[in-house]
Amino acid sequence: MICLSGDLHHTTLQTGNQKCCDITELETAQLFLKMLEEAQVKVTFFISGKCFAEEWGLTKSICESDFVEIGGHNYSCFTPEIVHRVWNKLVHSYNGPLWVQRRDAKKTMDIIRKKTGRTIKSWRNHMYMHGPFTEKALWQSGIKICSDGVKKDSNGPILHPSGIYNFPLNVMPDHEHLFHAERTPEYVEWFKKRYNWSDDYGPDSYYIEEWTERVLDELKAHERDGIISNMIIHPITMYLCDKFAGFRKILDFISGCETVFMSEILEQQMQKNGEQQ
Secondary structure (H helix, E strand, C coil), X not given: CEEEEEEECCHHHCCHHHHHCCCCHHHHHHHHHHHHHHHCCCEEEEECHHHHHHCHHHHHHHHCCCCEEEEECCCCCCCCHHHHHHHHHHHCCCCCCHHHHHHHHHHHHHHHHHHHCCCCCEECCHHHXXXXXXXXXXXXXXXXXXXXXXXXXXXXXXXXXXXXXXXXXXXXXXXXXECECCECHHHHHHHHHHHCCCECCECCCECHHHHHHHHHHHHHHHHHHCCCEEEECCHHHHXXXXXXXXXXXXXXXXXXXXXXXHHHHHHHHHHHCCCCC
16 A cells, blocks of 8 residues: 655745756656546645735646645645754754644644645655654644655554554655755765755665655555555656656556555554544
């Protein structure tokens, strides 16, 4: 069983990937989604609130697909940055204190509900940012499952004392483990030294060909062993790497597996635990 997800950001965020791309991030998502629809593969897109506010035309076409579930990805993705640096100093939480995170979740959920009529249950913070108040803030806002962080040996959602489920990624992520766009080998080496960066897959990045094979090996092992694969793929990253060539190989495999929305994983776990929706 495979839970495929991707994060989508508003153009005005001006990420490094966006600055290197000849089309908008949401346009890469449209191309990506067309491939998924042809293969009948489900995806949970975690979408920033500003996509709904500033780029509704493109966002609407994505949200209307039967193969797309919407999740929240903050409203403005922790901008302005200086404000969150201050919060980190004051309360040891880059996301901000409880009330700030609740406000952000509510603003994001409100615009998604206004534009689509849907009440979301799934969430991923921008950059997987997670702090001491995050579970409580999201749970109080009505979010039931959060997919922040990377835990290589995880297998399904983990119930937090607050009531929310945490569901870490257990397949090598793309963006932070791929050479692409601004993430040249030189940049990656600088970043690793500057921030002492590493995750559960270590500090290294790979070219798309090797990364693709590593991901396929993991997916095949998980399917063999009955492990739920929780994987993230950013459409813009795949576009920048090789115009989706590597992803097509991954899609060939996952199209032969059962794919599920994150909310379906949540429902299954709640049923196992005897909880009501």
